[in-house]
Structure formats: C-alpha cells, structure tokens
Amino acid sequence: MPAEGSVTVGNDPLQTGIIGFHPDTDRGNTSDRPATGKIENGKYRLTYDGKDGAPVGAYKVTISATVPSNPKDEYSIPKSLIGKNFAQPKTTSLTVEVKEGGAPYDFKVTK
Numbered sequence: 001m002p003a004e005g006s007v008t009v010g011n012d013p014l015q016t017g018i019i020g021f022h023p024d025t026d027r028g029n030t031s032d033r034p035a036t037g038k039i040e041n042g043k044y045r046l047t048y049d050g051k052d053g054a055p056v057g058a059y060k061v062t063i064s065a066t067v068p069s070n071p072k073d074e075y076s077i078p079k080s081l082i083g084k085n086f087a088q089p090k091t092t093s094l095t096v097e098v099k100e101g102g103a104p105y106d107f108k109v110t111k
Contacts (some may be wrong), residue, residue, distance in 0.1 A: 002102030003035060003054040004045040007063060009082055009109055013042020017065030017081070019107075021046060021096065024088040027058035039065065054098050061094035062087055063109055082109045 001020065007014040017039035023029035035046040035054035046054050064087045066078035085091040086109050096105050 001053045001056055001098050001100060003052075003098055003103040003105060004043070004102075005016075005107070006042050007039050007044060007107050008042060008110065009111060014039050014063070014065055014082065014109065015041060016067070017063055019044050019046070020062040021054050021059035022062060022072065023099070024058040024060050024095065026080075027095075029055075029057035029059065031055050031057060033060075034062075039063070053102065056098050056100060059096050060089045060092055061096055061107060062089055062092050063094070063107065082111055 019033055019039055020034040020036045022034045023031040035048035037044040048054050063082060065081040067081060067082040068074050068076040069079040070076035
C-alpha cells in the first residue's frame with residue numbers, strides 16, 4: 001500500500017532523517033522486515049522490498065534524525081535533532097495501522 005506523509009517537530013517540518021515502519025507482532029503483523037524511507041523537508045515516502053509503500057498491518061514507527069555535533073566536521077559525534085526514544089522500536093511511542101488504499105501518515109515528534 002502507498003505509505004507517505006509528513007514529520008514535524010512542534011510546528012516545524014523535520015528537515016532530515018530516516019523513518020521506519022517496524023512490524024508490530026503484538027498486534028498481528030507478521031511481515032519479516034521494516035518499510036523505510038528518507039525524510040526530506042518534512043516529507044517521506046516508504047519503500048518495502050524494492051517497491052513503494054508498506055504491507056497492510058500494524059507498525060511501530062521509528063524516526064532518527066541526526067547532524068554532526070561540529071558542523072565543520074561531518075565525522076564528529078552525531079547530535080540528535082529529536083528525542084532519542086523515537087529511534088528504537090522498543091522505546092518509540094509512535095504506532096500506525098497501514099490500511100488498504102493507503103493514506104498520508106503524519107507524525108509529530110519532540111526534541
């Protein structure tokens with residue numbers, strides 16, 4: 001199913017990051033791997049198995065957004081732009097149900 005949407009921090013679009021829809025086995029999703037996508041200027045589009053979208057089902061949503069702590073050194077220790085709890089399936093509070101027909105799936109995160 002098509003799966004795309006937006007990610008905001010407060011009222012501002014998250015400029016860069018990675019989003020993942022991880023199958024939520026506790027809610028019956030038996031898919032074998034996550035659907036993922038890049039976040040650019042607050043927008044994302046997922047891919048799964050080389051195709052656009054994500055299989056129908058329940059997911060835990062992870063979002064990771066980092067920048068180098070020293071802007072002049074791209075290899076410096078990464079600094080998270082959002083709360084680190086959003087980066088792992090075990091700690092994220094974000095969930096979603098992908099349904100037939102797809103829809104925009106929008107998320108708000110905090111720092």
